[in-house]
Amino acid sequence: xxxxxxxxxxxxxxxxxxxxxxxxxxxxxxxxxxxxxxxxxxxxxxxxxxxxxxxxxxxxxxxxxxxxxxxxxxxxxxxxxxxxxxxxxxxxxxxxxxxxxxxxxxxxxxxxxxxxxx
Numbered sequence: 001x002x003x004x005x006x007x008x009x010x011x012x013x014x015x016x017x018x019x020x021x022x023x024x025x026x027x028x029x030x031x032x033x034x035x036x037x038x039x040x041x042x043x044x045x046x047x048x049x050x051x052x053x054x055x056x057x058x059x060x061x062x063x064x065x066x067x068x069x070x071x072x073x074x075x076x077x078x079x080x081x082x083x084x085x086x087x088x089x090x091x092x093x094x095x096x097x098x099x100x101x102x103x104x105x106x107x108x109x110x111x112x113x114x115x116x117x118x
Contacts, residue, residue, distance in 0.1 A: 002030075002033070002034045002037060003034070003037055003038050003041050004034050004035070004038045004052040004053075005052065005053075006038065006042060006047075006051055006052060006089045006090060007050070007051055007052065007053050007090060008090055008091075008092070009088075009090045009091050011090075013050065013053055013055070014050060014051070014090060016050065016055055017055070018048075018049060018050050018055045018056055018057045018058075019055055019056055019057065020057055020072055021056055021057055021058060021071040021072050021109065023113055024071055024109050024110075024111060024112065024113035028056070028058065028071060029111060031049060031054060031056065031058055032058060032060060032069045032111055034052070035047050035049060035052060035058065035060045035069075036060050036067060036069070038052060039060055039062070039089075040062075042089050044062075044089045045061065045062045045063075046059065046060065046061040046062065047059070047060050047061075047089060051089060051090055056071075057071060057072045057073065058070070058071050059073050068118060069110065069111050070106065070108035070109065070110065070116070070118075071108055071109040072108045072109055073106050073107075073108040074106065074107055074108060075101075075104050075105070075106055076105050076106065076107050076117070077104065077105035078101035078103065078104045078105070079101065079102060079103050080101060080102025080103055081099055081100070081101060081102055082099070082100060082101075082102045083097055083098065083099045083100075084097065084098065084100075085097055085098075086098040105117060105118070106118050
């Protein structure tokens with residue numbers, strides 16, 4: 001288990017553009033493991049690599065008690081709208097109402113480097 005420090009707002013790294021992941025290699029797999037450990041230890045439900053200071057397009061998300069990991073996530077469809085209170089691990093203790101799409105379809109690479117659509 002390797003916990004990483006979560007970058008806090010207003011650190012400028014949070015606004016930097018993350019790099020496309022060319023392949024899911026051992027470095028990316030380790031990053032996913034570290035991000036997962038960090039997210040769960042912080043009691044979060046999602047974490048992007050940039051939030052731990054790594055400028056790679058990698059996310060980990062806990063959806064309905066299922067862990068989803070993805071490199072190069074891209075929303076390819078969305079529908080509806082819902083609003084709910086939401087927090088961010090980069091802004092501890094801050095909760096605000098956010099409007100989001102009710103449903104999204106996302107494509108990217110899984111932890112084996114295979115393209116998936118969820």
